[in-house]
Amino acid sequence: MKDRKTEPSDDRPSDVSATGSSTGTAAPSTTAARTAARLAPLVAWADRNPVPGTTLRIVRQLLAVDVRDRVFGMAGQSFLAVIPLLIISSSWLSQSDGRALATALSTRLGLTGVTADTVTLLFSRPEGSAEVSTASGLSLALLFFSVNSFTRTLRRSIEGPWELPKVGWKGQLSGLLGVVLLIVMQVTLAVIAVEWVSTSAAQGFLEGLVRTVVATAFWIAIGRALTHGRLSVARLWPGALVGGVGSTAIAIWTVTVLPGIFERDAARYGVIGVALALVTWLLAFSGLIVLVGVAGAQIARAAGWFTPREDPLVQPLFEQPDPQA
Template sequence: MAWTARLERLRTHAEQRFPVIVELTGRLLSGNLLDAGTRLAAQAFLAVIPLLFAIAAFTPHSVRDQLRESLRAMFGLTGRSDLELDQVLGSSADDSLRETTGAVGLVVALVSATSFSRAMARVCERAWRLPKSATRIAAWRWLVWLLVLVLVVLLQGPIRDGFGAGAWLGVPLFFVLSTGLWLWTQRLLLAGRVPWLPLLPGALLASAATSALALTARLYMPAALNRTLAEYGSLGVVLTLLSWLIVVCATVTFAVTSGAVLAEEPPLNRVLWRGGPPPRRG
């Protein structure tokens, strides 16, 4: 039919004029990556809660104090939301919380939290159109990535403060460290199947996105958390944090996918891939 031929000509023309945009759109839609970003946010939320209680139960006071300061730095917590955080990470509930959680509960929390690592790995694999890694190869990578992520969260307070120098150093330092984290994240969770250099565009985009969201979180989250706490109680905190995580995870998903497309399409593919551009994968 005439209209079918016309649509085909328009598609061919678009592929020739805007190959990166066409490829990115196709990869996002065909891989259900936006849906994967939402699932990633849900897994992140389900990982955070048991880990938060495990840290409150089994770590020294200094670690809990550091985590509390880092969470305050990340979200700019004040008022009632800050008091709620003190109740979770405070020292008064040490013994009862440890008895309730137990060593078995700690192990279960760590194992269940690796579902977040697995979801992040699938985002990276779908962005690069790679098959799922075998469990025997990927299992230790899930745990290592999760432990490093916890360490990075613990250090958010001093990092954002530039280790005492202030925001003028903290903001660029956060961007540089975030770039390194996302570069390493892709390399680790992809089981080394993609060289370091082609992973750089995705790492830079993800770092820029998370840096921007980190700045806006301090402006939006304190008022939002305190408002929903006053109106809906703890359920309001759940809804607010989950909404924020969806935005963050969807943005990271888009950034990693965009980076993969940019690395595989001209002109960057000729620069980033030694020995010539990679073969196109279907």
């Protein structure tokens, strides 16, 4: 009975699973081998040239850290942490129950009419509503844990590509400073954009250059804070420059494309549509944060300032790394 059970059948070829000829597709192992063979010349050529080699490593590491999940997770955490923190801060500073923040956002994006009213409705407290101290205390406690979780994610997005070990609660305190610097950077760039009225292409270029320089300086300070001062300015400036250029690109996208998203979503879904438009902006900025950490580390690696434990090009480009490694 045992011999008959292991005997191959005549009407089912034994090599179907190996060749995949019955379905017309190759087996996974064969596909991986063919992909690695096709990519080998490209990887070898890129490794001999600094710019394409560094670019390929940046792409490889972005795939390795699951950039999509990281960006979506960070955007969700920032929506739960940073937006309420801005509303509370605006209410305390201006005594306007969040209306000052809504007005600043509408002015920055050029929103008017129903869209501006919907933004005000999202950020302000309804008229005639009474304050409840118990609910406020619970909200502050939830806000504390949200900010704490967002700070940890933010720190690991910068520390991870540099393979820096965790430093405990001290790093959390400096991470909070990094969050504050991120907010101050956005406020500063928004003020520059509102106050600087460009009437010519030359003035517009100068404005973009000034914003890039200011953002780069902020990104250096943010990197110092998020890494608890363990990376010098000389190592941080390439990633900070990527952040400065990316911040300027997001600023241009914010005033050209994002207002249309706000108007369309507000018209379709009301307050929820404004929240979705805010999440869209947070997704773009979260992607920039992840890119600053990865690009900064890989550029420093190409310059010889940083030697990682493993070379991302050792593995096939599209093969996910072993999580146990």
